[in-house]
Amino acid sequence: MDFLNSFFSGLGITEFVRPSIGITDVLDILIVAYIIYKVIFWIKETRAWVLFKGILVIFAFAAVAALLKLHTIIFVLSNTINMGIIALLIVFQPEMRKALEQLGKGKIFSYFTRGEDAGDEKAAARTVNEIVKAADKMGAAKTGALILMEQEVPLGDLERTGIPIDAIVSSQLLINIFEHNTPLHDGAVIIRRNRVAAATCFLPLTDSNEVSMELGTRHRAAIGASEVSDAHVIVVSEETGKISVARGGVLYRDLTPEQLKNMISEQDHQSAKKKLAIWKGRQDK
Template sequence: MNQLFELLDGENLSRLFAIPKINLTDIIEIIIISFIIYYIMKWIKDTRAWMLFKGIIVLFLVATIASIFNLNTILWIFANTINVGIIAILIVFQPELRRALEQLGRKNFLASIVQFEDQDKGERFSDYTIKSIIKAVFEMSKHKTGALIVIEQEVKLTEYERTGIPVDAIVSNQILMNIFEHNTPLHDGAIIVRNNRIVAATCYLPLSDNMGVSKDLGTRHRAGLGISDVSDSITIIVSEETGGVSIALGGNLIRNVNEEYLENKLKYIQKKSIDVKRFKLWKGRQKNEKNSY
């Protein structure tokens, strides 16, 4: 009883309900930690790691129950396997962890604060390039000519460019249609477009391991999704079976798009590059820029 009275003492109560002093650094830390936790949870839910996360929660509940009821054998097993389990998680989910770090490096908030390379950019490619791509794509769609066109953005695709045959030609609808014509030497594989030029053809792309992809989609669509998983490129896919035109971007596949949709998407990419002045560290975001992904 005396202990209860001591707890109810005015001084102790004032300490218990006192509002802690919060400094500016505390607020900044809370914001940063909240931001990190949010993106970790968002990343976990969009990958196979979500099932792993739910499994970890189940194991945590089992460990809690074992601790409450003094189940020493179970606690001993947990204590001696946790280190091995962490290493196993890192090995099994290495592709997802690598992808998460790549996505972190491509985030716009980094580009809006620090410019890693001094450069002066205008439009990424010309209106002529857009018109040529659209004309070629939908002409091939009419004749059910399969095509895979990868348009490079900020992330360089040199690694995949080396797997193909150098072309270095100005983008035109005639060249695009000729490359993907049946039984021609360059029709198999993907082409990579950088600015206003086709830099390489017959390039090999990584296949997506997304188990949610429809079973009626073939290797061409999986390759388009695969390159969008590891880069910020936009990939245009023409189906050889149906003639349908699809877009792969950011790990997502948008199927059966029309000319207007494709033109709007390419114009968004065209205007997306940021003008950077030399020696300028802090940059404001572009006005009226909308994320249409």
């Protein structure tokens, strides 16, 4: 208690009062501890972990300074900590944005964010078949392609970076869009409600350090788009002709047309996931 009084007095808190703990206080502490645990577990997978360890070092240094009564250092650190909230918002802005995006993609909000009906099952099945047929033919011809199938999370921000199309999905249209030396071949195609919404859309690149160096910009853009949305992102490699699907920040590589169909159709989503090897960029071919 003497140490705590010394520490908090160094931070400008004149008196540390011994608390009385009840059942609600224990519940409160457990909830906060669980939230802190989940936050730490999440940031360990991001670049924020290194920054977080740096903050822990600063707090440890502040505790030592308070114990040794190093008044100048305590003064500097106390004024720094007072601005800590603003500093955290600035430093962790990309990570906080990603966390809020992940929270917004949760199923708990799906009831409130559900839009108009995406079409009957027949139209959806036709769209899947046309995409699979186009991907197969472009893979055989080694024509690079990048296709996003919008799900629950709207892709309006990405769509605005491209050129509006608003056409029925067909394999001929997709192949023609990604044909070499055509005005629309560079960028991604966004499919919404069984229609081609836009082409030449720009996608955010993933900043993950676990992505293999053998993957190019097209695959990195696919992973990046899948990290900020729940879209199915189909990629056809221009170098190898292999078909891949990015979903939830994970890249499923070297798919057959049948596997691709299972991945992007809702009816066999879980069984297809179990049969496919998960590639995060660290495994070899």
